[in-house]
Amino acid sequence: MKTNDLILQTATKITVFIILAYSLNLFFAGHNTPGGGFIGGLISAAAIVLLLLAFDMKTVKKALPFDFKKVAALGLLIAALTGIGSFLFDVPFLSHTFGYFDLPIFGHTELATAVLFDTGVYLVVVGVTLTIIQTIGEDDD
């Protein structure tokens, strides 16, 4: 018998965006309040896991056509490159800096290079989590 997941799928379509927005909020809030790349990445991954539960592996792969192993590697690369960036300014490896900018919508904003490192962490966490889940999910064939 084929089950009908209409309610689950409709609810998922709305909830996923709320979860993703929350994860981005946590990711950017990490500097001054609890949050950061790790928890942000985990919650983003949780949103995609919800998609996997409501739909099937094929649909989700069509919607997000990434090789998540490469996503994790890309995250590592970004994190390593932010460290190497300090070589250009002749300061020790992994030195970070920050500055204040007047941006169009946000107004007076503090931008820190540590966010770039966190982006790397975020991508690694998303990539690793989804690689694990997809590999286990695909195992039976």
Added chain:
Amino acid sequence: MNNFVILPILIPLLTGIILIFVNKYTKASRVISLLSTLLTVILSLILVNQVYQNGIQTLNLGDWDAPFGIVLVADLLASLLVTTGSIVVLACILYSFKNIGQEREKFFYYAAVQFLMVGVLGAFLTGDIFNLFVFFEVMLMASYVLIVHGGTKPQLRESIKYILVNVISSALFVIAVAYLYAVTGTVNMADLSAKISELGQPGIVTVISILFLVVFGLKGAIFPLFFWLPGSYNAPPTPITALFGALLTKVGVYSIIRTFTIIFYHDTGFTHTLIGILAGFTIVVGVVGAVAYWDVKQIIIYNILTAVGVILVGVATLTPTSLTGSIYYLIHDMIIKASLFLLVGAMVVITGTSNLKKMGGLINHHPYLGWMFFIATISLAGIPPFSGFIGKLLIVKGSLAAEHYVLVAAILISSLLVLYSVMKIFINGFWGEAKLRKEEEKGSTKGLLFPITLLLSLSIALGFGAEWFYPYISQAAQDLTDPSIYIQAVLKE
């Protein structure tokens, strides 16, 4: 500030990341990993020279000063081991080209090797005990991947044991760091050393030091914590076993040397006597295993234990002479263990078995391999012109001066039995009636001999050119016997 110190860690890290992207292209992976490892070797040689000329090099990561940020410290011991380690990795990568097989190569093999290298070199260079833990984990994660890589039945079985043991020892490591942090309030090694000498090493610190000995003993396979090693190291393919045998246990030994010369050296009557007793038993267990087996891989694996014991005798004695001997023997042993595993692997390739009783007469068709094995054998046992001799001589000399007669006897008798155990391979495997005709051989050694030659010539150079290497190594031992040099270099007070 000297960003050069990070390069031996950074280059394998970047290479590992790039290799994840190109994993489908075997040729490209090979070229990239070979070139970058070569670059690491060259950079680490430059690092050794820098440290020798200008003293200990430090790098405060992120521009935070020493006890507050993470600091990388390249003293002579660390940079020499970084050099040796990267040379061993280079040889194992070369060996893998012919030996590991296409399917494994395509599945992130070279990336895992590079991450293993990141962990090992990072553990040598770090000056922070929690960072040491992190690099241990980097190394162990990569080694979990490598030990199960390919997924054959024995590998799956042994990897469960290996991972279980290491997860437990890692948990103990975290607990030990937590205790130490609770007592001293710092995790920087130089700062720890200064704080503990102010406290004069009270009883609780001695307890913590023994907990560290247990942790590093589990990693470095000392008696009675070696039980996981013989099975685990027998499972994976040859180049992986060679990497493990040459690097992983040695990181444990290095950590023991580091912590017990720089941090916990105030109550030597207790801690270093204990290390001495354990080292003695480790030697005994190692030679008993080496003599007992007729499996070529197992014989070499048990020889790892003996070597770990011999190195620790030097640490237990804690005189400049014996420490020099320990460092010399450590470097020698990393090289010679790697080359022995690779040699034995070549024998297994030819005969298709690791059972010594089914081999024979290999020297008829493989004279070069045979004589290389012979040289490796006598170098391992410590016959004078070769590299094993000087290390053991210095350890014995130091121990005699400190009146550790039982340990000296153990070392000398063990040398004889080690020689017997590897000569057994030489005599039964290479001499006698040939069991296989040329065309019956299971595989060819083409391409396998070059990396072995590389390692062996280095080992021979280490023996014959001892005059040239000795100043570096005795300088490294000097730095270890006087912790204030290390503290001065890191804390800059």
